Amino acid sequence: MTSGPGTGGRAFQKGLEALAQHVAREGRLPGRGVVEVLPDGVEHRTGIWIANIKARRAKLDSAQLAALAELGVDWAR
Template sequence: MEALAQYVTREGRPPGRGVVEVLPDGTEHRTGIWIGNQKARRDKLDAEQLAALTALGIDWA
């Protein structure tokens, strides 16, 4: 979520599938792939997780 929030704050939109976000601690996160995985497993996400994704502009959440 941190990588997604960082990207959306900077770019103003959700990332595409190939986006790799570098976090402040220097680690890389495949944010675009992560969103795809969340979408595929969205039936296992709870309401709080879906609300957090919706707040960051993920329209299917």
């Protein structure tokens, strides 16, 4: 299975799921050290993920950027 920020793959979807969960609970974006536990029990290093995805934002497609912007990620607008 292909994965990563440029593919819209499972890794990006897991990150987006973790980010949405955090924003819904906390009302803000996560700090760098935040780890979210997803409903399936998987721990996701959401704070690191958002920093990494920002560094690679040139590889994101418009749908991925829109999904991030919808969750309050300013640089994705």
